[in-house]
Amino acid sequence: MDELIIIGKKAKQASAQLAHMNSEQKNRVLLKVAGLLEKHTNTILKANAVDLEQGKEMGLKGAIVERLTLSGEKIAGVAEGLREIVQLDDPIGEIEEMKKRPNGLLIGKKRVPLGVVGVIYESRPNVTADVAGLCIKTGNVCVLRGGKEAFRSNRAIVKIFHKAIEECGLDPNMVQLVQDTTRESAVAMMKLNEYIDILIPRGGAGLIQTVVQNSTVPVIETGVGNCHIYVDKAADLEKAVAIVYNAKTHRPGVCNAAESLLVHKDVAEAVLPSIGKSLAKGGVEIRGDKATCALIPGAVPAREEDWATEYLDLIISSKVVSSVEEAVDHINKYGSMHSESIVTENYSHAQYFLDRVDAAAVYVNASTRFTDGFEFGYGAEIGISTQKLHARGPMGLKELTTNKYVIYGSGQIR
Helix, strand or coil: CHHHHHHHHHHHHHHHHHCCCCHHHHHHHHHHHHHHHHHCHHHHHHHHHHHHHHHHHCCCCCHHHHHHCCCHHHHHHHHHHHHHHHHCCCCCCCEEEEEECCCCCEEEEEEEECCEEEEEECCCCHHHHHHHHHHHHCCCEEEEECCHHHHHHHHHHHHHHHHHHHHCCCCHHHEEECCCCCHHHHHHHHCCCCCCCEEEEECCHHHHHHHHHHCCCCECCECCCCEEEEECCCCCHHHHHHHHHHHHHCCCCCCCCEEEEEEEHHHHHHHHHHHHHHHHHCCCEEEECHHHHHHCCCCEECCHHHHHCCCCCCEEEEEEECCHHHHHHHHHHHCCCCEEEEECCCHHHHHHHHHHCCCCEEEECCCHHHCCCCCCCCCCCCCEECCCCCCCEECCCHHHEEEEEEEECCCCCC
């Protein structure tokens, strides 16, 4: 597509400038953006209101609408996230592992930007600011391709980035928004190897798998979250009820919300009725095995596919298990390697769970809702990687960099 080629060329040109900006310059841009976001909150909210109105006309509902919706509080949170990024150490230029070889060569690793980062995402306009902020701090140009449902909101936020960048006397093409929101633009972006160095999809399972299976640009896979809470036989049952309720109901439409509940048989009778009552107050539908349905009035029988489903809604699957080993086996079979939690007061059970569960984030006695760049102290995140190469878990500043070797010699030849 012509638009993508033009964007790609501008991105490469801007990359040459951004990659060599110092920390002070990058921080000045981010602070200016944060102030302008707060100053122009009403403009962003007006654009978002149009997106919401048209989205509802398109039939959007539930979690998608929740993700699409901005508020003054959310925008203030985005601005605060940018200010937190400013306070973090700039990883670019950092030298690691400097060592001297027997031949006198001094060899080290230097942290450098990835280059041009492409992001294809759905619904969440706050992602626009998070990604752009992290990319600026790490010297990466970003090419953003949001969904049509959030186009006006995304455009309003990108205009603020452009204004801030230009006021700092820099090239606004370091942050670019693809105007074409058709499927064709996404497909074209997946093939833009000449201009895009890495591609990150953020959205539902369908979007992520489409990008992973079709992109010729290297991909970092993010985000599908079939997250579990396992209530062990040694659990503090009050903690268990609170953790399950928070993990399921706090924001059911996000990838770190709990979708599955596992309970040890020795405490099922004592805790499942309480969990059932708690979740019922939150409007949660429980899809359970026979043991769950016998203990929770209103629970409906689960089907095999429920164990592997990311609902992104007020629905949770529930199963009674006989041991921590069975719980771990179930999680590793049906989970998405995102975030998993055990509720227990038994150290050995906790360590077994931590060691054996294959996931990006594994918790003991805490809600899975903490798997988040801001909560982990990164200021924001570009996504939560569920793969094992390059990056895993919430991707902050260092995950948006790569290394190059720097070698100092004094005339050595081989």
